[in-house]
Amino acid sequence: MRNAFPNLFSPLKLGNYVLKNRIMNTGHAAHYQQGDGTPSDAYAWYVRERAKGGAGIIVAGHTVPVYDGQLSLSLTNYSDKQSAQFKKMADAAHEFDTPILAQLGHRGRRLMDSGAYHGRAIVAPSPVPTPDFSVPMVMPHRLTIPEIESIVDSFGSATRRLRECGYDGIELAVGMDYLIPNFLHSNGNRRDDKYGGATMLERMTFLREVLGAIRNEMGRECLVGIRMYDDLADFSLQLPEFVELAKILEKEKLVDYFNMWHAITSIPKQGRAHWPSYYFEPGAFVHLPAAIKAAVDLPVVGAGRMDSPGIAEQTLASGKADIIGMAKTLIADPHFPNKAKAGRVEDIRQCIGCTQACVGHVDIGLGVGCIYNPVTGREEVWGEMESAAVPKKVVIIGGGPAGMEAARVAAERGHKVTLIDRGTRLGGQVNLVMKTPKRDSFEEIILWFERQLPKLGVEIRLKTEATVDSVLAENADEIIVATGSTAYMLELDGVDGPNVFTARAVMEGKAKLGNRVVLFDAVGRGEGATVADYIADQGHQVNIVTGLEKLAPDMPSPTRHHLLEKLMGNPAVTITPYTAIFEITEREVEAYNVVTWEPTTIEDVDSVVISAGGIADETLIEPLRNAHPSVRVIGDCFQPRDIELSITDGHKVGREI
Missing domain, CATH: 3.50.50.60 (FAD/NAD(P)-binding domain)
Incomplete structure (x- = not known):
């Protein structure tokens, strides 16, 4: 399958850079930051894994150039004291010759929830609150001209710090009812000074000043891009207005590329489109970059459920985008690019669009993860797989998520693994989940393990009822019980x-x-x-x-x-x-x-x-423990939880043996 995706893996000139392929790890809320928005070490390891996996260019998550409160929802870059942590991220990308950009923006009047207070000033061009009643309404402070100039300076200062940290450029976030679209749209901007005006062209003063400050600090040798978001709301910018904005920005030579996405995340009907799940078909959003690409000559990034190399290749071949943006796709499998380039498509952990551990983690204040890739978020400790010091014979009872992952990891480390399950197919309760409406994509979890386990030499015995005597007769060095649960x-x-x-x-x-x-x-x-x-x-x-x-x-x-x-x-x-x-x-x-x-x-x-939910099936646990020196219990038969935690259990025990 060599060169199966010639467009996806062709180089592209972007500004003064030449990208090795057309895959961009787009900026997203990975949420590996400390309370004030300073990135943690985990963020650098997260970036490193995606650079190692072959991404052509990486954009770090949304970064605010001012102090953003005690519980920042974004990365922040407001002080030189944060530079050491940002530098770790840049160094992590450059270790694999991958350019990295920072995405800068300002949340302005925008709230996600009442927790957005905590020391953050809610500001806007005019005293107009967001007419989005799915979050608390807060009247914003009307910015004075000196305050606006100070914010412009903050973008320049953040850019300087990031350039000194080794970043290759800046991507400016324009959309999501943030401060810049507040200035650009007549609903949020009712000023009569130089920052106001009757047309969007007149209301671009703030945007031009911000881009000027960024370019002044970055220089012409580095990249400046813009990520635009069709807000899908009449009180903010929408796709036709962004088409016109892109024409102006290209004509004035203010940016090197355009990245088109959509949706205000706090609005339930729209937010779900910002983080598209299995309710959207793969490649469902190509109309967004296509509309921009039809209007400009600069490279355009298209994203949204680009879950397979085939979809990405088709999008490029049809001329609807120049670069393919991937976020959840590379959360599920950061090595997607290298695997696709090598023709190992069957080895890719395809994003199933469940949003369980990516957006689901962010919903509860955790860093992103993946329902069936437990390495995501644990790259520092689990990024490398070490071979076992002493190969052992391992018997695993139960072929659900925990048992399958334990078998995979143990076999990859060199152990001889036998996996026993009473069912007719691996997967345990995943076989039930995938029968519920719109969740047939969950079958990909089972399919992936069905492809991987035989490759690793795992002996799979289906339709086999394990008993204490039959398990002991295997003379295994290690026994792993993953018998799941029964309905409670x-x-x-x-x-x-x-x-x-x-x-x-x-x-x-x-x-x-x-x-x-x-x-x-x-x-x-x-x-x-x-x-x-x-x-x-x-x-x-x-x-x-x-x-x-x-x-x-x-x-x-x-x-x-x-x-x-x-x-x-x-x-x-x-x-x-x-x-x-x-x-x-x-x-x-x-x-x-x-x-x-x-x-x-x-x-x-x-x-x-x-x-x-369920109650743990403990039938075999104590009898086996009484008869064998090494019995481990994982998944639902330890405690009924969910697919993600069961797979994490299996991964952990597979590494411990």
Whole structure:
């Protein structure tokens, strides 16, 4: 498969640089920063792995050139004291001859949530708050001319520091209702001084001054690009306006390239498009760079679910972009470029669009990870795989996520591995997850392991029931138990009735449901909401009841918002939060409000589905421990959790043996 992707791996002149390929690791919120926004060592290791993996150019995450509060949501570069950490990132990229840019921007009046206060000044060209009612409204401070000039200077100072740290250029963020689009759009800019005006051309004064300050510090030998975001909102800039802006910037020779993306992340309907999940098809956003490319001659970056080298190659060949931007794709597999170039497409961990550990981590304040690549975020300690000092015989019981990853890592380190599972296919509960609507991409997790394990010499025994005697008869040096969990049934009155089923039984095809179904979600992760979606798609009426404040709060926001829109738009679905059940009868469910304790009766119920996760299957653990000196327990049979943590368990134990 040599040269299978000739456009993707052709060089490109970008300013005074020549990129070795057309893959850009686009700037994204990797969230490996300290409280004030100073990058941590983990960020440098994260960058290094993507440079090592073959990216043609890297853009670090959004960086604010002023102090951004005690809990900064972005990287910040406001002081020389931060330079040592930024230099580590530049050095990490340059170790593999990969240019690295910093993305600079200013959040202005924009809020993500109320936590955005914490010492940050909320400022704007005019005293106009964002008319986005999905976050708290805050009246911004109207910037004075001296304050505007100070912000312009801060962009120059940050650029100087970054140049001194070795950065190859700056990408300026223009969009997402940040400060620069506030100046460019008439909604946010109602000034009558030199920074205002009736047209966008007149309102460009601030942008020109910022770009001038950046170019003055970077010089003509380094790169200056601009990432534009179609905000998909009439109170901010949209694609047609960015087409006109790109023409002006090219004519005035202010930038070296354009990068076109979209969506304000705080708005539920739009934010999910900024971090596109499996609800969007691969390559779904090529119209964005194509619109800019049709208007300018400078190179244009296109991004958005570029999950395979084939999609990337097709986009380049069709002339819709010059560079392919990848964020989640390289979170899932930072070595995607090198593998694709070598023709090892089957070895690529393809992003499945789940957003579980990338955006899902950022949602809860963690650095990004990947649902089935546990090295992401742990590059410093797990970036290299060392061979085992003494090869051993390893038997693993259970071929779910934990068992598959333990087998893969142990085999890669040189151990002789046998993997035993009672099912007809590897994957454990992933086989159920992928049956729920829009989540067929989860099968790629299983497919990837089905490709990798045989290559590594793992002996796979399916349809085999492991017993204590049969496992001991293998004479293994190490035994790993990864037998997973069984569905947990809540201890409520009436749960032993013939009309009550677990969510897992529904997906296993073991539940005969009537027309009117009550699904009680006691966990708040994806199981309850997605199984409810599945049941509704089968034509049933579903009342989703949960004692939590909202449905599935622990799902990652992009997939959750898509799912909520579908459920809310289905007249056969009702969502009832703040409500718990305590008794189930033949035709009724007795419930109560968890705040007021007010009881209520849900009538005319045909079936009840309980979504309460699993309980560890510990059947083999103690008998094996009593008979063998080295038995390790991983995954759901240690504690029922999720795919990501089970795979992390398996990876860890595979390295420890």
